Amino acid sequence: MEIIIADNYEEMSRVAADMIERQLLRKPSSVLGLATGSTPVGLYRELVRRHREEGLDLSKVITFNLDEYLDLSPSHPQSYRYFMDENLFKHINVDPKNIHVPYGHAEEIDAFCQWYEDEISRAGGIDIQVLGIGADGHIAFNEPGSSLGSRTRLKTLTKQTIDDNARFFDDPNEVPRFAITMGVGTIMEAREVLLIANGAKKAEIIAHALEGPVTAQVTASALQMHRHVTVVLDAEAGAMLKRLDYYRWVFEEKKRLVPRLIGKVT
Ligand code: PGA
Secondary structure (H helix, E strand, O other): OEEEEOOOHHHHHHHHHHHHHHHHHHOOOOEEEEOOOOOOHHHHHHHHHHHHHHOOOOOOOEEEEOEEEOOOOOOOOOOHHHHHHHHOHHHOOOOHHHEEOOOOOOOOHHHHHHHHHHHHHHOOOOOEEEEOOOOOOOOOOOOOOOOOOOOOEEEEOOHHHHHHHHHHOOOHHHOOOEEEEOOHHHHHOOOEEEEEEOOHHHHHHHHHHHHOOOEOOEHHHHHHHOOOEEEEEOOOOOOOOOOHHHHHHHHHHHHHHOHHHOOOOO
16 A cells, blocks of 8 residues: 655645546556545546646546435436536546446346446456545445445445535435445455545544554455555645654655656555
């Protein structure tokens, strides 16, 4: 696992965008796993900028989003499909038929979840999966206690997640209680994982997830078992890590000596 401590949110977003861009240069038809939430907004903004100003081409990518609230239609302003359209898809040249976001109105939920897993396989698997982390340590909506082998399925949100996400809704009672989410096992099959986090609110859970025990109580800790994870944090989110000085030193040395190895060699 490579842990990069960026100076601030802008640098975190740029380093993350560099990793996606390098992946796209290596393989223009990359399969991207995408996340929602406030954390990746800067990353998407940077990808849109590079598309517009530098010609970054996303015409061949295939995308799979991690999760979606149950019973919110794609046009609902708080749905994750709407979020992705507004923050990324509308502004780049991705082919709409290559976009996959779990469908919140699926009638046969189990069958839909199996179809989603099969679509990921048919696309050849996810090349790079972007992740945020919840204050309770979740990745996607894999709340504490989720099996580390779990697959795409329906999940009940915790009270903490509902409260955290209430800021986006006019009425806190409108926050959905259920979501369709990729499982921890689904995420672990991505060839590469890019976890991003910013702000002091994430410092404690980041320290648990990256340096604490691997446990289903903090599903992000499963990433310690993944063969290629890059974590990009701003200074606040990294502040409680025990080996912070070491991570900073590695990043500074790479920036100085071999920038192309950032995100590539631990
Ligand atoms: P956030 O959400 O980016 O809005 O902090 C992260 C998450 O819940 O996965």
